[in-house]
Amino acid sequence: MLTAVEGYYDGNQIIMDEDINLPIGQRVIVTVLETKESARAQKVDLKKYMGRGKKCFKQMLKTI
Numbered sequence: 001m002l003t004a005v006e007g008y009y010d011g012n013q014i015i016m017d018e019d020i021n022l023p024i025g026q027r028v029i030v031t032v033l034e035t036k037e038s039a040r041a042q043k044v045d046l047k048k049y050m051g052r053g054k055k056c057f058k059q060m061l062k063t064i
Contacts, residue, residue, distance in 0.1 A: 002029070 007016040014030065022028070 003020070005016045005018050005020060007014050009015075
């Protein structure tokens with residue numbers, strides 16, 4: 001079972017906003033959200049990916 005919990009990194013550890021009892025050794029998954037600054041630094045050229053679905057579909061039909 002997965003439980004989503006919001007929190008923040010204080011420089012040393014991740015602080016969860018909710019009080020959840022975790023036993024020592026409990027496995028967790030951490031997803032790091034991009035900040036606005038890092039998202040701006042990576043400009044993705046979406047035109048590079050447009051229309052790929054149609055091309056891939058046509059290639060798939062040729063192989064069938």
